[in-house]
Amino acid sequence: MAMGWAIGSVLAVVAGASLLAGVWSADRSERAGRTGRWGRVLVLRGYPLLIVVIGLGVLFVVPASVVEGEGGWSGSNIVSVLVAIVVTLLGAFALFVLGRNLAGHDPDAGRIAARLSGDEPSRLLLTRWLQRVRWRRWLGGFLGVLSALLLSVDGSGPNIVLSGFAGIMLGSLSAELHHWRRPDGGGARAADLTRRRLSDYTSPGEQWLLGAAAMGAVILAATDLAGTTAHTTDRGPGWPWAGTALGVVAGVVAMQWRIVTRRRPALPPELRRADDLARRLAVSRGMAQPGLALALALLAEASTRVGLGLVAAVCWLLAVGVWLGTRRLGLDKLLSAPPANAAPEPAGA
Amino acid sequence: MILRVDPSQALPVYEQIRQQVTRMAVTGTLAPGTRLPTIRQLAADLGLAKGTVAKAYELLELSAVVESKGHKGTFVRDLGPAPGASAGEVADGLREAAEAFVVAARQLGADLDQTHAALDDAWRLL
Numbered sequence: 001m002a003m004g005w006a007i008g009s010v011l012a013v014v015a016g017a018s019l020l021a022g023v024w025s026a027d028r029s030e031r032a033g034r035t036g037r038w039g040r041v042l043v044l045r046g047y048p049l050l051i052v053v054i055g056l057g058v059l060f061v062v063p064a065s066v067v068e069g070e071g072g073w074s075g076s077n078i079v080s081v082l083v084a085i086v087v088t089l090l091g092a093f094a095l096f097v098l099g100r101n102l103a104g105h106d107p108d109a110g111r112i113a114a115r116l117s118g119d120e121p122s123r124l125l126l127t128r129w130l131q132r133v134r135w136r137r138w139l140g141g142f143l144g145v146l147s148a149l150l151l152s153v154d155g156s157g158p159n160i161v162l163s164g165f166a167g168i169m170l171g172s173l174s175a176e177l178h179h180w181r182r183p184d185g186g187g188a189r190a191a192d193l194t195r196r197r198l199s200d201y202t203s204p205g206e207q208w209l210l211g212a213a214a215m216g217a218v219i220l221a222a223t224d225l226a227g228t229t230a231h232t233t234d235r236g237p238g239w240p241w242a243g244t245a246l247g248v249v250a251g252v253v254a255m256q257w258r259i260v261t262r263r264r265p266a267l268p269p270e271l272r273r274a275d276d277l278a279r280r281l282a283v284s285r286g287m288a289q290p291g292l293a294l295a296l297a298l299l300a301e302a303s304t305r306v307g308l309g310l311v312a313a314v315c316w317l318l319a320v321g322v323w324l325g326t327r328r329l330g331l332d333k334l335l336s337a338p339p340a341n342a343a344p345e346p347a348g349a
Numbered sequence: 350m351i352l353r354v355d356p357s358q359a360l361p362v363y364e365q366i367r368q369q370v371t372r373m374a375v376t377g378t379l380a381p382g383t384r385l386p387t388i389r390q391l392a393a394d395l396g397l398a399k400g401t402v403a404k405a406y407e408l409l410e411l412s413a414v415v416e417s418k419g420h421k422g423t424f425v426r427d428l429g430p431a432p433g434a435s436a437g438e439v440a441d442g443l444r445e446a447a448e449a450f451v452v453a454a455r456q457l458g459a460d461l462d463q464t465h466a467a468l469d470d471a472w473r474l475l
Contacts, residue, residue: 188355191394193370193379195386195422261390266351268474 109134122274129278133175133286140171161316162301165294165323169248172286176259190266198260201276201283210249210288213295217246220299224306241302245295252291256283289326293319350379354395362397366405367412374414374425381427385415 113126144167148160198207221242259282264275300315350373354365373379385406386394392402406423409415417423454464 187357188353189395190351190353191391193350193352193373193386193391195384196390261387261393263393263396265394266353266474 116277117270117274119270122270125271125274126278129282133172133282136171136175137168137290138171140167140169140174141165143167144170159297159301161320162294162297165290165297165319168323169290169294172290173251173255176255176282176286191264192266192272196260196264196279198256198283201260201280202256202288203284206284206288206292209292210252210295213292213299214246214249216299217242217249217295217302220302220306220308221246224302236305238302238305241298241305245298245302248291248295248298252287252295256287259283259287285326289322293322293326296322352391352395354397356397363401363405363408366391366402367408370405370409371412371414374428379425381425383425384421385423385425387422 109127109130110123112130113123117123117126141164144163144165145160147167148158148163151158152160221239224237224239224242259279264272267275296315296319300312300319303309303312303315352366352369354362356362358365360368370379370385385391388399388402388406391397392399395402406415406417410417410423413426414428415423416426450468451464454467459467
């Protein structure tokens with residue numbers, strides 16, 4: 001038992017130190033304006049690494065519990081000690097990655113922006129947007145999952161996936177809210193008279209899916225309120241979940257319009273194209289896709305509560321599918337795409 | 350098409366908008382049928398209150414330069430054959446603007462190269 005406490009203490013110290021090191025490292029890289037190979041490896045390999053850590057942790061816990069069951073820690077179980085060391089090192093490595101992410105460090109942002117835009121000011125604009133959005137989404141998702149885990153201690157907490165989607169959506173939302181600040185007063189200002197429309201920045205398919213999700217929410221809420229479906233469990237009615245899904249879709253569309261019409265002074269053509277691209281990404285991958293994933297997950301929850309198991313399963317599958325497509329804003333694949341001038345032109349440009 | 354307003358000028362901002370849009374519509378720079386940005390968009394882009402832009406649009410509609418088609422938006426009316434600005438008018442307008450620009454540049458102590466560079470930058474930006 002004492003050995004268990006010792007290992008726990010060492011793990012806690014290593015975890016704390018790794019987190020601090022990660023934050024410090026990310027901050028240093030940002031200040032230096034460079035991202036090394038290790039930085040990229042650390043973040044890109046972070047999630048698979050966590051799975052490895054969890055797997056090894058299971059391997060470690062099982063034999064350890066067997067040993068404890070047979071009379072406690074003997075200290076002579078070399079395999080367990082070795083596994084503990086490996087797990088500690090890998091855990092520290094994973095937490096180091098976590099620390100870098102918590103610091104908002106996105107080593108891919110520069111490379112992705114370089115492939116999306118030609119000149120330096122445009123790259124800077126896109127890099128800033130990518131770093132801001134991606135780390136807030138990550139943090140939102142992380143906090144969502146963590147909240148669900150903490151609330152689930154007694155086994156009655158919220159759905160972890162749903163909570164994670166909600167966190168991602170809130171993260172995306174918070175990344176766009178700073179534009180609501182009023183511009184500095186005074187002085188001459190210029191603007192382009194070209195009208196910007198939502199259809200310039202989003203695809204009809206995405207908007208159609210959002211509409212379909214809203215329609216599904218209305219139908220589910222109506223049928224539940226009309227009492228035409230059988231409540232399978234005592235988990236409560238489904239209509240509040242369907243209503244929330246409808247609210248999410250409405251909020252997403254309102255925010256999309258906000259992004260399209262938010263302030264844009266007169267800009268040189270290159271910067272205007274980069275701004276169009278950032279808006280297009282924000283409207284589509286920042287708002288529509290995470291909003292759709294969340295709305296579908298809410299509809300799945302509502303369907304479960306009104307006893308439509310098949311509909312719930314389909315909604316869950318669709319929600320996870322949409323989330324997979326937008327997991328890292330869906331931009332990682334662009335790392336292997338032709339650079340800069342081959343980037344698609346936004347329709348509104 | 351660029352619109353520029355300066356709230357520090359004596360002329361109200363909505364009047365500045367009205368004059369510039371009218372000028373562009375009359376000279377044909379804004380073609381008939383061109384859809385103007387929404388009030389919300391133009392107000393956000395220029396950092397103005399929506400009411401200011403709404404008043405400018407209202408005046409433009411009253412003077413029959415634009416017409417509002419409800420949810421479809423605000424469109425530039427067909428004002429007949431666009432005369433365009435004559436060469437003389439363009440030259441006069443440019444001379445007047447250049448004089449004001451040169452006076453400001455000299456008051457700031459800028460030399461000719463700096464003044465040219467500033468003009469090039471503004472041309473690229475706007």
